[in-house]
Amino acid sequence: xxxxxxxxxxxxxxxxxxxxxxxxxxxxxxxxxxxxxxxxxxxxxxxxxxxxxxxxxxxxxxxxxxxxxxxxxxxxxxxxxxxxxxxxxxxxxxxxxxxxxxxxxxxxxxxxxxxxxxxxx
Numbered sequence: 001x002x003x004x005x006x007x008x009x010x011x012x013x014x015x016x017x018x019x020x021x022x023x024x025x026x027x028x029x030x031x032x033x034x035x036x037x038x039x040x041x042x043x044x045x046x047x048x049x050x051x052x053x054x055x056x057x058x059x060x061x062x063x064x065x066x067x068x069x070x071x072x073x074x075x076x077x078x079x080x081x082x083x084x085x086x087x088x089x090x091x092x093x094x095x096x097x098x099x100x101x102x103x104x105x106x107x108x109x110x111x112x113x114x115x116x117x118x119x120x121x
Contacts, residue, residue, distance in 0.1 A: 006031040007101035007117070010050075010094065012038055018097040021108045025099070028118045032099075041091045047084050050098060053105035058083035061095045061107060069093055 007025055011018045011034045025032040035042070042050070051058055058080050062069060068090045078086065087094050099108045099117055106113050 006033050007099050008033045008035055010035050010037045010042070010096055010098040010100075012036070012096050015096055017109050021097040021099060021114060024114045024118065030101075030118065037094060037096075038091050041088055044081075044084055044088065047087060050100060050105055051080075051084075053100060053103065054098070054107065056107075058087065061098070062087070062093050063095055066090075066092055 007030055009018065009022055009025070009032050011022065013019070013036065022032060022034065047058070051061065054061065059078075062073075062083065064070075064074070072090075073086060073093075095107050095109075097108050099106050101117075102120060104120065106117055108114050108117060
């Protein structure tokens with residue numbers, strides 16, 4: 001998780017919104033630590049903390065258009081822990097970018113959210 005000066009970005013280099021978020025933090029001179037969550041999958045406790053900071057249930061932060069979701073999970077009713085296990089098994093399911101810092105977290109997919117993070121510094 002981030003310390004006072006640094007934001008953590010759950011990042012996928014192939015994602016334009018991730019690159020935009022990273023650039024926005026860097027342009028605002030905010031420290032950022034990149035977590036390439038597809039390579040370094042967060043553990044269950046870390047994901048639980050992130051969802052608590054987001055104030056969202058795991059299912060609310062799952063990419064439902066991913067083929068793995070459609071093939072394996074669509075229509076299933078799972079517990080929060082089971083959804084977290086699914087994210088750990090298939091990290092591509094996790095929405096991105098997620099930015100964590102200052103005891104808060106955001107799914108930063110739009111300019112308004114990025115601006116709110118920058119102004120929150």
